[in-house]
Amino acid sequence: MSLIVQKFGGTSVANAERVMNVAKIVTDTYAAGNDVIVVVSAQGDFTDVLVEKQQEINPQASKREQDMLLAAGEQISIALLAMAIEKLGYHATSLLGWQAGFDTSSAHTAARIKRVNPARIQDAIDRRNIVIVAGFQGVNRRGDITTLGRGGSDTSAVAIAAAMHADLCQIYTDVEGVFTADPRKVENTKKLAEISYDEMLELATLGAQVLHNRSVEMAKKYNIELEVLSSLTKAPGTIVKEKTKMEKMLISGVAKDTEVARISVMGVPNIPGIAFKLFSRLAKKGINVDIILQSQGHDGKKDISFTVARSHGKTAVEVLKDYVLSQGASEILLDDHVAKISIVGAGMESHSGVASTMFEALFDAQINIQMISTSEIKISVLINEDDADQAVRAIHRKFFD
Amino acid sequence: MSLIVQKFGGTSVANAERVMNVAKIVTDTYAAGNDVIVVVSAQGDFTDVLVEKQQEINPQASKREQDMLLAAGEQISIALLAMAIEKLGYHATSLLGWQAGFDTSSAHTAARIKRVNPARIQDAIDRRNIVIVAGFQGVNRRGDITTLGRGGSDTSAVAIAAAMHADLCQIYTDVEGVFTADPRKVENTKKLAEISYDEMLELATLGAQVLHNRSVEMAKKYNIELEVLSSLTKAPGTIVKEKTKMEKMLISGVAKDTEVARISVMGVPNIPGIAFKLFSRLAKKGINVDIILQSQGHDGKKDISFTVARSHGKTAVEVLKDYVLSQGASEILLDDHVAKISIVGAGMESHSGVASTMFEALFDAQINIQMISTSEIKISVLINEDDADQAVRAIHRKFFD
Numbered sequence: 167m168s169l170i171v172q173k174f175g176g177t178s179v180a181n182a183e184r185v186m187n188v189a190k191i192v193t194d195t196y197a198a199g200n201d202v203i204v205v206v207s208a209q210g211d212f213t214d215v216l217v218e219k220q221q222e223i224n225p226q227a228s229k230r231e232q233d234m235l236l237a238a239g240e241q242i243s244i245a246l247l248a249m250a251i252e253k254l255g256y257h258a259t260s261l262l263g264w265q266a267g268f269d270t271s272s273a274h275t276a277a278r279i280k281r282v283n284p285a286r287i288q289d290a291i292d293r294r295n296i297v298i299v300a301g302f303q304g305v306n307r308r309g310d311i312t313t314l315g316r317g318g319s320d321t322s323a324v325a326i327a328a329a330m331h332a333d334l335c336q337i338y339t340d341v342e343g344v345f346t347a348d349p350r351k352v353e354n355t356k357k358l359a360e361i362s363y364d365e366m367l368e369l370a371t372l373g374a375q376v377l378h379n380r381s382v383e384m385a386k387k388y389n390i391e392l393e394v395l396s397s398l399t400k401a402p403g404t405i406v407k408e409k410t411k412m413e414k415m416l417i418s419g420v421a422k423d424t425e426v427a428r429i430s431v432m433g434v435p436n437i438p439g440i441a442f443k444l445f446s447r448l449a450k451k452g453i454n455v456d457i458i459l460q461s462q463g464h465d466g467k468k469d470i471s472f473t474v475a476r477s478h479g480k481t482a483v484e485v486l487k488d489y490v491l492s493q494g495a496s497e498i499l500l501d502d503h504v505a506k507i508s509i510v511g512a513g514m515e516s517h518s519g520v521a522s523t524m525f526e527a528l529f530d531a532q533i534n535i536q537m538i539s540t541s542e543i544k545i546s547v548l549i550n551e552d553d554a555d556q557a558v559r560a561i562h563r564k565f566f567d
Numbered sequence: 568m569s570l571i572v573q574k575f576g577g578t579s580v581a582n583a584e585r586v587m588n589v590a591k592i593v594t595d596t597y598a599a600g601n602d603v604i605v606v607v608s609a610q611g612d613f614t615d616v617l618v619e620k621q622q623e624i625n626p627q628a629s630k631r632e633q634d635m636l637l638a639a640g641e642q643i644s645i646a647l648l649a650m651a652i653e654k655l656g657y658h659a660t661s662l663l664g665w666q667a668g669f670d671t672s673s674a675h676t677a678a679r680i681k682r683v684n685p686a687r688i689q690d691a692i693d694r695r696n697i698v699i700v701a702g703f704q705g706v707n708r709r710g711d712i713t714t715l716g717r718g719g720s721d722t723s724a725v726a727i728a729a730a731m732h733a734d735l736c737q738i739y740t741d742v743e744g745v746f747t748a749d750p751r752k753v754e755n756t757k758k759l760a761e762i763s764y765d766e767m768l769e770l771a772t773l774g775a776q777v778l779h780n781r782s783v784e785m786a787k788k789y790n791i792e793l794e795v796l797s798s799l800t801k802a803p804g805t806i807v808k809e810k811t812k813m814e815k816m817l818i819s820g821v822a823k824d825t826e827v828a829r830i831s832v833m834g835v836p837n838i839p840g841i842a843f844k845l846f847s848r849l850a851k852k853g854i855n856v857d858i859i860l861q862s863q864g865h866d867g868k869k870d871i872s873f874t875v876a877r878s879h880g881k882t883a884v885e886v887l888k889d890y891v892l893s894q895g896a897s898e899i900l901l902d903d904h905v906a907k908i909s910i911v912g913a914g915m916e917s918h919s920g921v922a923s924t925m926f927e928a929l930f931d932a933q934i935n936i937q938m939i940s941t942s943e944i945k946i947s948v949l950i951n952e953d954d955a956d957q958a959v960r961a962i963h964r965k966f967f968d
Contacts, residue, residue, distance in 0.1 A: 182623035219647055222583035227650035234661050235646035238639040245636035246620055249628035260635050265710055286710065309666055309687065 168333040169291075170195055173205040173301065173323035177340045178397040179243050180210030188397060189250035191338070192296060196256060201291050203330065205301040205323040206247055208239025229274035233303075233313045237263070240300035240319075248298050259290040260298040263311070267329075268304030268322065270312045277304060277312035279321065282329035291330075299326060317378020324381045328388035335390050337377060338397040343404035344369065344376050347420040347562045351555050354567060358418055360405045365418045366392075368510040368544045382406065416520060417511030420562045422554050424505045426456070427479035428536065430471040431486065433496030440493060441470055444486060451485050453478045457506070457539040457548060467496075471537065473548060476502050504536065505554035508546040509561060521545050527564035533557050569734040570692075571596055574606040574702065574724035578741045579798040580644050581611030589798060590651035592739070593697060597657060602692050604731065606702040606724040607648055609640025630675035634704075634714045638664070641701035641720075649699045660691040661699040664712070668730075669705030669723065671713045678705060678713035680722065683730035692731075700727060718779020725782045729789035736791050738778060739798040744805035745770065745777050748821040748963045752956050755968060759819055761806045766819045767793075769911040769945045783807065817921060818912030821963045823955050825906045827857070828880035829937065831872040832887065834897030841894060842871060845887060852886050854879045858907070858940040858949060868897075872938065874949060877903050905937065906955035909947040910962060922946050928965035934958050 172192060179185050188204075196202045216235050220227055244260035251258035267283030290297045301319025304312050314321055320337055327335035344366065345355045361369075363386035370379045376394055385392050385406065395403025434440050445455055453474055461469040474482050479502045487498055514520040524545055528535060533556065537548040549557055573593060580586050589605075597603045617636050621628055645661035652659035668684030691698045702720025705713050715722055721738055728736035745767065746756040762770075764787035771780045777795055786793050786807065796804025835841050846856055854875055862870040875883050880903045888899055915921040925946055929936060934957065938949035950958055 182620070185624055216643065219583070219643070220650060223586055223647055224650040224654035227653055231646045231649045231653065231659070231661060234649070234663075235643060238642040238646075241639040241642065242617065242620070242636060245632045245639075246624055248632045248635070249621060249625040252628055252632065253625035258632070260632060262635075262712075311663075 167199050167201065169201045169203070169330060171203045171205065171323050171327040171330070171332045171335040172338060173319060173336065174207065174247075174338045174397055175319065175340070176207040176210050176213070176243075178338055179206055179247060182246075184397075185243075185246050185250045186253070188247060188338075189254055191397060192247075193251060193254045193256050196296055203287060203291070203297045203299060203326055203332070204247065205299050205319055205326060206240060206243045207301050207319040208236075209243050209246075212239045212242065230310055233274045233311050236313050237300070237303045237311045240302055244298045244300045251296055251298070257293070257295045258298055259295045260300075261286060261290070262300045263303035263322075264305035264309075266299045266326070268325070270304035270306055270314070272306040272308070272310070272312065274310075274312055276315035277306065279304060279314065279325050282325050284326065284329045287326065287330065317380050320378050320381035321384060324384045324388070324390055324392070327390045328384065332390065334393060335385065336393045336395060336403075337381075338395060339376065340396065340398070341376060341394075342396040342399055342401050343394050344406075344419065346418065346566050347558055348422070351422075352420070352559050352562045355562065356566060358404045359402075360407065361418050362512050363406060363408060364543055365510050365512055366406045368508070368541070369419050369421055377406070416513040416517055417509045417565055419510050420558050420565070421508050421510065422505055422558050423508070424551055424554060425476045426473050426504055426506050426548070427476040427500060427502035428471060428473050428504050428548060429479065429482055429486075430469060430499040430501070431490050431495050432469050432499065433467045433494070434470055434490065435494045436466050436468045444470065444490065445472075447485055447489065448474070448482055451481065453482050453485070457537045457546065459537045473504070473506065473537070503551045504548050505551040505557075506546050506548055507554060507557045507561065508544055509565070510544050512543050514545070515542055523564055524561055527560045528557060531556055531560040533560070568600050568602065570602045570604070570731060572604045572606065572724050572728040572731070572733045572736040573739060574720060574737065575608070575648075575739045575798055576720065576741070577608040577611050577614070577644075579739055580607055580648060583647075585798075586644075586647050586651045587654070589648060589739075590655055592798060593648075594652060594655045594657050597697055604688060604692070604698045604700060604727055604733070605648065606700050606720055606727060607641060607644045608702050608720040609637075610644050610647075613640045613643065631711055634675045634712050637714050638701070638704045638712045641703055645699045645701045652697055652699070658694070658696045659699055660694075660696040661701075662687055662691070663701045664704035664723075665706035665710075667700045667727070669726070671705035671707055671715070673707040673709070673711070673713065675711075675713055677716035678707065680705060680715065680726050683726050685727065685730045688727065688731065718781050721779050721782035722785060725785045725789070725791055725793070728791045729785065733791065735794060736786065737794045737796060737804075738782075739796055740777065741797065741799070742777060742795075743797040743800055743802050744795050745807075745820065747819065747967050748959055749823070752823075753821070753960050753963045756963065757967060759805045760803075761808065762819050763913050764807060764809060765944055766911050766913055767807045769909070769942070770820050770822055778807070817914040817918055818910045818966055819914075820911050821959050821966070822909050822911065823906060823959050824909070825952055825955060826877045827874050827905055827907050827949070828877040828901060828903035829872060829874050829905050829949060830880065830883055830887075831870060831900040831902070832891050832896050833870050833900065834868045834895070835871055835891065836895045837867050837869045845871065845891065846873075848886055848890060849875070849883055852882065854883050854886070858938045858947065860938045874905070874907065874938070904952045905949050906952040906958075907947050907949055908955060908958045908962065909945055910966070911945050913944050915946070916943050924965055925962055928961045929958060932957055932961040934961070
């Protein structure tokens with residue numbers, strides 16, 4: 167007998183039929199002899215309904231009240247799923263974040279889980295109940311409702327799996343697992359049977375959107391085995407764990423990220439400290455910089471280019487403009503029509519030639535590379551956004567066909 | 568400076584515009600120098616939306632999960648009202664039942680308030696916040712969410728008023744106060760400036776539907792002054808308190824109750840104990856009997872008629888049929904086409920002739936009286952349901968024109 171945590175996203179419980187489908191998956195797992203803890207998100211677009219209600223009344227409402235409002239979404243879905251499980255003849259206990267022992271920081275709308283005290287979960291498990299826990303939410307030390315922000319429900323599931331020493335944490339979603347590229351855009355993609363935490367982290371960062379980084383980081387920290395799979399098909403998903411058997415596989419995926427913009431500061435005087443001051447100004451505003459490219463410089467001048475999140479593009483230019491011009495730079499340019507294409511794979515550490523294969527694929531497709539960035543298990547290139555889908559297809563074909 | 572509790576029902580917060588209207592009432596009261604605690608119900612028909620969601624999945628769901636589901640309704644409305652108050656530039660703190668200290672029994676869907684621990688309410692008041700409390704809900708000793716059943720939000724408001732020693736508890740609703748009869752059905756009705764707890768209790772029982780009895784009983788017990796008023800007009804409402812200045816007024820209202828059925832057991836042997844055994848059988852099934860009429864008996868036989876809630880009519884006949892027939896009764900009849908018309912007034916204790924004035928009004932209107940019941944401050948008659956509205960108008964005209 168195993169203890170299995172199963173997490174279902176909003177799409178999986180969007181309506182009565184879907185809720186019954188989830189109840190079937192859960193009770194089948196239980197009937198096979200396992201203890202089951204289920205973590206659920208709010209139904210389908212119900213969070214949007216709540217946000218719309220807020221927008222009509224006060225778009226600038228305090229974050230404490232935003233959390234109070236949004237947390238109602240999971241309350242509805244856990245109750246409905248518990249009812250569906252009862253309908254199938256099993257005992258179920260739904261628990262809100264505070265009931266399930268989710269103590270969080272007080273950072274409303276983006277709280278961090280400080281600890282999970284699973285006493286009530288354990289009590290219900292001991293009574294042979296299927297436990298349904300509201301994802302995405304907790305309570306701070308004052309007893310205020312908090313929410314965990316983006317990827318919160320996945321993180322809730324992994325935190326419970328860690329606190330309860332679960333044997334497996336299954337993340338049910340609307341895709342069948344982790345693929346070598348986006349199956350909607352690229353032909354002949356392959357579902358990965360296994361992937362390592364680090365590779366999954368790189369893919370998540372790169373916009374693969376299957377699992378949120380916070381949950382993967384926590385799973386890595388507590389060594390929780392994850393499985394990403396679909397609630398609508400019976401197919402096995404992708405296992406995410408520390409060591410995989412797939413190390414012979416050179417790369418595990420090709421990802422595209424269009425939420426990126428390039429900023430170029432032209433003609434900066436080639437004196438020490440300029441780049442440091444420039445990036446520290448951005449850091450103070452909470453703007454993260456990703457790829458950085460600095461020209462060699464000539465005539466005592468150099469160009470500095472870097473990428474930021476597209477949503478930060480205009481702000482970054484505003485923050486820097488007066489400073490760089492006062493330092494003698496000729497101009498500052500924003501290009502928010504770029505895309506970052508990356509390949510990820512633990513195998514590239516021990517194999518040379520991966521980068522050149524990638525560049526060859528882009529050259530064959532006549533796609534110009536603007537910037538390059540590499541890490542131990544990742545190679546990213548910045549290209550024109552119009553070429554992005556073609557680039558992913560060309561690289562995927564080169565490595566996987 | 569006073570401490571005022573204001574309760575708003577679902578209609579008063581049905582949409583964004585209504586929520587803003589409530590926020591205006593609340594902040595005006597606060598700006599006048601009062602501390603304000605607000606109790607809110609779920610928005611408009613949102614409870615129906617939740618019940619529908621349940622019906623699609625499992626109409627026989629456990630009551631614990633029903634409470635979990637329904638309690639989400641007030642969570643949404645308290646957050647929205649707090650946001651609306653923030654929009655107007657004031658500080659607000661919304662609190663769920665468990666946060667506001669509502670300890671209840673474990674009778675899910677019909678829990679009783681055991682105590683209110685208002686520590687968090689007091690803390691927010693001390694910080695000069697307007698406090699918004701979710702009505703209708705609490706938490707049992709296990710930490711499970713409970714709901715209070717019908718009239719729950721009114722009861723929540725009165726319980727907070729009692730626990731916080733409030734100076735006044737205002738119940739905002741969609742009528743302007745307590746009237747001498749239903750203004751939609753009867754001409755020339757008058758809004759009462761004041762009414763006593765006992766009169767209000769009788770009117771509530773009789774279907775006047777302005778306040779639920781539980782809340783009035785609690786207000787009486789703790790001597791909380793209530794005001795019933797409309798959230799849509801600025802007019803003063805009706806004050807409900809122990810002693811009123813209106814004692815010269817003979818009767819305070821005429822009420823109609825059509826949720827009633829008459830059962831007649833014909834030809835029962837005139838031996839001791841029959842009536843006792845009959846009513847104890849009903850009591851065991853939780854069926855309350857209201858008006859009872861027993862004929863004098865002749866030939867060793869008598870007839871027993873009584874009224875029950877209409878929803879219990881068929882069950883009551885089933886419970887009794889075999890027993891009364893085995894005891895020699897000739898037949899048992901159900902008439903669910905009756906109505907109970909009542910006049911209520913503390914003044915009738917010290918005035919004779921009230922009953923005869925009522926009967927004269929019915930005689931003038933050619934309406935037949937089937938049964939009569941009286942208490943110190945109430946006279947009720949049972950008549951054919953078809954005559955009910957005409958009877959109310961005739962009686963109201965006689966006493967108030």
